[in-house]
Amino acid sequence: MLTVWGHRGSPNVQKVLWACEELGLHYVLKETGGAAGGLDTSDYLARNPNGRVPTIEDGGHALWESHAILRYLAAKDPAQRLTSADLRSRAVIDQWLDWQCAHLAPAIRALAVLVVKPRSTMPTAQEIEAARSGILPLLRLAERELATRDYVAGARFTIADIPVAISYNLWKIMEPAWAEFPALDAWYARIGQRSAFKPMSGQRRV
Ligand SMILES: N[C@@H](CCC(=O)N[C@@H](CS)C(=O)NCC(=O)O)C(=O)O
Known part of the structure; x- marks a missing residue:
């Protein structure tokens, strides 16, 4: 199960949620940032020392920066639907x-x-x-x-x-x-x- 930290009002979080939906991934959104706050907790900063959203965690592996996340999710898809093998x-x-x-x-x-x-x-x-x-x-x-x-x-x-x-x-x-x-x-x-x-x-x- 993929975990996404962020909030739907954030354009950078929207990118990740959109890619998850395109790929049909099951994910949990943990409301963070915006009105929910929580970007400065030690728990959050341990996953994302940059203290911004989005962050994901996949199989214990944390990743931040929305475009790095998009590339990761797209590359992980066996059918490469959102990227190219070329x-x-x-x-x-x-x-x-x-x-x-x-x-x-x-x-x-x-x-x-x-x-x-x-x-x-x-x-x-x-x-x-x-x-x-x-x-x-x-x-x-x-x-x-x-x-x-x-x-x-x-x-x-x-x-x-x-x-x-x-x-x-x-x-x-x-x-x-x-x-x-x-x-x-x-x-x-x-x-x-x-x-x-x-x-x-x-x-x-x-
Ligand atoms: N380059 C980063 C930018 C991350 C960023 O600046 N996120 C904003 C939201 S779009 C943020 O965390 N703002 C604080 C907040 O929403 O509370 C990325 O693409 O992930």
Whole structure:
């Protein structure tokens, strides 16, 4: 049995829960972080010295960092449904996982701290424009790529789709009227058909 520590409001936890659902894994979610707290206990820090969620434990082996967890779960699946046994195809999946983590997620977060997270002051129009200008080139890149294929890393759904979709969901929550990305919207609608998408259902969706 797999144990996941985290809470459903966390985008990084959502990635892991979504992958578990895709793979049909039985797991227990131990509510941690967010309103549940518990990230600073010695028990939790022994499993995850970084003190963040998600963390998993599988057969006594603890692992943290959401993308490391996605890679682990996908690689462990004998059928390799969410990854590829082919070295180059797997490297492309890794490329998009790293792109989301290094570029897209920080850009989205920069806007979220202005318009979603509680703040004592209203953000200025210039602050919002600056944050948008960090996101839009990245989404335009993704738009061009997704105009050429059905999924982020190729012709089928893989773990590369999960973080990008979670970031795109946050973008759509923050900018619901933005209509510049038809290929991204079509891909997101395609992904929304997946029954394993339900870990996201605690979040507002487009
Ligand atoms: N790079 C880490 C980031 C982990 C992270 O920052 N998690 C956030 C939630 S998304 C967290 O633990 N925040 C404290 C909390 O939720 O209480 C990962 O991908 O797992």
